[in-house]
Amino acid sequence: MQDRYDHAAVERAAQAFWGETRAFAVAEDPARRKYYCLCMFPYPSGRLHMGHVRNYTMGDVLTRYMRMQGYNVLQPMGWDAFGLPAENAAMKNGVPPAKWTYDNIAYMKGQLQQLGFALDWNRELATCQPEYYKWNQWLFLRMLERGIAYKKTGVVNWDPVDQTVLANEQVIDGRGWRTGALVEKREIPMYYLRITEYAQDLLDELQHMTEWPERVRAMQANWIGRSEGVRIGFPYELEGERHVLSVFTTRADTLMGATFCAVAAEHPLATHAARNDPALAAFVEECKRGTAQEAEIAVMEKRGMPTGQFVTHPLSGEKIPVWVGNYVLMTYGEGAVMGVPGHDERDFHFAVKYGLPIKFVIRPPGASVETFSKTQWQPEYGAYGVCIHSGKYDGLDYQAAVDAIAADLQAKGLGEKQVQWRLRDWGISRQRYWGCPIPLILCPACGDVPVPDEELPVVLPENLVPDGTGNPLNKTPSFYECKCPKCGGKARRETDTMDTFVDSAWYFARFACVDDYQAMVDERANYWMAVDQYIGGIEHAILHLLYSRFWMRVMRDMGLIEVKEPFVRLLTQGMVLNNIYSRSTGEGRVEYFHPDDVAVQLDANGAPVGATLRSDGKPVQWEGMRTMSKSKNNGVDPTDLVARFGADSIRVFMMFKAPPEDTLEWSDDGVEGSARFLRRLWRMVWEHLEKGPSATAPRQDLVALSPVQREMRRMAHATLVKVTDDYGRRRVFNTAIAAVMELMNALQKFDDDSQQGRAVRHETLELIVQMLAPIAPHICHALWNELGHKDALIDHPWPQPDQQALVQDRIQIVVQVNGKLRAHVEISANAGESEVRTAALDDPTIRKWIEGKPVRKVIVVPGKLVNVVV
C-alpha cells in the first residue's frame, strides 16, 4: 500500500474494476426486493453544472447504500434532449440542434463517468431518439381516440418581426428578445390534454403520499386548486336575443352586493361590444397585448372600461353594467366575474377608481354597520359574516346564504353549485422545431387526420438549422408534404411539436425496457415501477411531477402499467450557489469576475471586509451568493474539480456542506477540507497496516477489553447506528459524515498498539470504510481491499451493529436547577428513578444551588436529565 493517497490512481482503478465486472448492469429478479432510485434526467446543455453533480451524488449515495442493504437496485440515466436551448445554440453557431445535442450528451456522459456514479448505462435513452418519441406519438393518438387529447384555440406570444411564436422566456418587458418588437397575442389552434379530468384523483391521492415533502404536496394541492362555489348567470339581451353571462364565485353570499360584472378582454361579450366602440377596441387590444403571467397580472394596476352592455341581476332584477377588466383571467372559470366592491378588495378599488356603487351586504363578526367606509378598504370587509341589506337572506350566515341563494338561482335556471378547478388542461402544441412531432396530417377535406400507427414514428429531420423566423419545419416540404391517409388527397403534415414536458412525463417507465421496439412498456416496467426514490430540483415541484402523475394515470387506465403514482418517495434537493463579484464599467454596464480571480480581505476574526481582483488589486463589489450561471461568471466546472481534488472529495464535500433540501454554498476551501479528510483516512489505514499486515489482524476478545478499548468500540458501533439511520430513514448525509469524522477524531486519539487495541482499531477502520462507501466509493473500494478483503465493497452487505458493544455501564446525567444546567453526574446505566434523583440532589454543586430554598418539584427524565425546581 502507498503511504500517500493518489486520488487519480485510486479512482481510475475503482472505475476500471466496476466497468470490467459490469457491476451496475441490473436485471429483473423476482426473488429479490427491488429498489428503483432515479434522479431527474438532465437537459444536455453542454456541461454538467454543480447542481447536477449534487443531484446525482445524492442518488448514487442511496443507490449504493440500498445495494449494500441487499436490494436489487436500478439507477438509470438518460437525456431530456428536446428543447429551446438547442435551437438557440443552433441560431448562434449555425449547427443543427441534433448535432449540438448529441455532442453535449457525449461530453456530459464522460463527466458523469468521471464521478463514478453507479449507473446502468445499458438503459441510456435520449428523448430526441425516434425509438423513444415514437411512443409519445403513439400514446397521443390513443388519447385522441379516447377524447383525452382535443383541439381548441390557445393564446401565444407572437413576434411580428420574426413572424414566430415566442416562449414566455423570450419575451422581455413585453418585447421579443431578438427583435425588440412589441409582442402580440395570437389565438391559434392547439392540442390539449384533459388533465382536469383527473383533478380530483390527483388531489385526493396527495393525502396518501406521505413520503413526499409536505411543501410539494401543498404546492400541488394549491395548483390543482379545488374550490366549491356557485355558477351564476346574469341574463342580458343582445340584438333581440337572450344571452346569459356566466360567472363563478365562492362568495355567492355576497351576490346581493354585486354592482357590476367584469369580463376578460378575450371574452365574447367584450369582443362584441368593441366592434362599434373604437376606444373599447383599443383597450381590449391593449389588454390582450399585456402579459399572460399570473404573477404580473396580480401586481399590475387594475384597469377597466365599460362595455355599454348591461346585465340583469338574477335575484334583484337590477340592471348592472358590464366592464372589461385587465385583471380578469380568460383561463380561469368563465372568464368573467361579478363585482362586489363591498366585500372583495380588488372590486373595491376598482369601484372607487371608476365611481361604481358600493353595497355592503355582509356584517363581519364584531364590526358595526355604521363604520363601513366607501373610500377606505378594511380587511374585515372580506371576512365571512351574516347577510344584511339582502332582503330575504338577511340574518343568514355564510353557508346558509350560499345554500339559499344557490337554490333560488337553480329554480330560475340561472345558476347552481359548482366545483371549480384552478388547474387547466395541458396545452402541448409548440410551434417549434426541436421537439417531438405531433402525429397528425392536416387534410383540406378530412380535417386533422391521425398518422396511422404503422407509419409511426413521424421522424423529425435532424439536419435543419432554425434562424429565428418561425419553425423551420414549415420551410421543409420533404417533411410537411404528404397524402391524407383517409382520402389520399394532397395534405400537409402538422409541424407543431410537443411540449418537452411530454417527453419527461414517462421516461422513468421506459428505463425498464429501453430495448423493446414493439411496445411502449412491457412487463419489466411493472417489476421496476414505481420509482422508489426520485430526486430532483424543487423547481419541478408542480409541473413535471404533476404531468408525470397524470400521464401514469392515463397509461394505467389503458392497461399499459399497473401503478398510477410514479414516485413513491421524493427528495427535492436545494440549489448550488456561489459568490458573485462585479464591477461597474461605466455607462451602466457591469463586469462579473470569477470567484477564483478574486482575493477576499478578512478582519482578525476571519470575517470578510472587502474583495479585490487578483490581477489589478482594485476592489470589486460582492453581490452575495446566487445560483451558478454563465451570466454572473460564477460557475465551477466539475471536470476541473475532479482533476484537482478527485471525484470522492467533491462527493464528500457536496454531501457534507448542507442538508440535501437546503441550498449549498460552494467553496473551494470546503472541498480542500474534504480532501484533507480523505487523506487522513488513507493515512490512518496505512499507519495501521504498517504495524502489521492485515491478514494477521487479531480478533478482539470482547470480555478482555479495557475500558478505553470498550469505549472506542462502543463509539464505533454507535456511529454505525446513527449513520444507518441517517442514510436509511432520515436521508441526510451531512450528519452521517460528521458522525464518521467524530469517530475518526476519537480513533486518532486511541493510541493503543496492543493486540486488543489493534483489533479494535482494525474493526473501527473497517466500519468507517463501509459507512463512507456510498459517498466516497473509490477510496473505500481501495481501502477495503487493503484491509484484507478479497470481495468488492460494492457487493459487501451493510454492517450490523453489535448490540453488546453498545451496552454502557455508566452514563452521564444532566442536572438542572430551575431549567438551567448546573452539573453533570455519572451514575449506573440501570439506576432507578429514585436513585437518579438522590444522586442529583447529593451532588455538591447542586446542593449549593438549592441551599436554603425549598425544593418544590424534581423532574426526572430517565437516562437523560434531572430538573430541580426550587
Added chain:
RNA sequence: GCGAAAGUGGCGGAACUGGUAGACGCGCUGGAUUUAGGUUCCAGUGGGCAACCCCCGUGAGGGUUCGAGUCCCUCCUUUCGCACCA
C-alpha cells in the same frame, strides 16, 4: 398579489420526540515540523467579565411549560413557484 419555505458564532451547518445550544467542517489566532510555498500535527476560537462554578445569547415582540432554537400568536426579513426555460 396568491401559494410554499427559511431565519442559530466570522461562515456552512448540528441539536431528529419540548430536555446539556453551537456537534462536524471552513475560516481565523498561536505554536511545532518542514522551511520556498504548500502539506502535516498540537492548542484556542459565540458575547460579557481580570476570572469563574457567574451573566447574556437561536430575526423582533408576546404566550404556554418545571424546561422553548423546537409548540402557539403578532410582526420583520430573505428565498422559491405562478402554467411556452427545463
